[in-house]
Amino acid sequence: MRLSPQHIRAIREVVRHECGPEARVRLFGSRLDDTRRGGDVDVLVELEQPVGRPAVLAARLSARLSRRLDGRSVDVVLSAPNLPRSAVHRMAEQQGQLL
Structure with missing residues (x-):
């Protein structure tokens, strides 16, 4: 995994x-591969409650995470009971690593 403990x-x-x-x-994504360089940070945020305004939440998380990660680009995928699932969700759940 190519993320520092900080x-x-x-x-989190x-x-x-x-x-x-x-x-x-x-x-999930390229940051799990220690042999690669660069790349954005892809995270799946799994929520147990329905989300109102998911696009706003994803954008807010992406912006706050980018600031905390020294300006790195952060892609946020949300998983919640009221949101449709896609192939990205399945791939992130199968290959992703819990932080």
């Missing part, structure tokens, strides 16, 4: 602050 802690803190302590976050 960055992992920052991701931001998600907990914005989504509550029950939210889980998984890292």
Whole structure:
């Protein structure tokens, strides 16, 4: 995994602050591959409660995480009972690593 312990802690803190302590976050995508360089940070935020205004929440999380991760680009995918699922959700759940 190509994230420092400080960055992992920052991701957990931001998600907990914005989504509550029950939210889980998984890292997926190129940052899991230690042989690669660069790339954005892809996270799946798993929520147990329905989300109102998911686009706003995803954008807010992405912006706050980017600031905490030294300006790195952060893509946020939300998973909640009221949101449609896609292939990205399945891939992130299968290959992603809980932070």
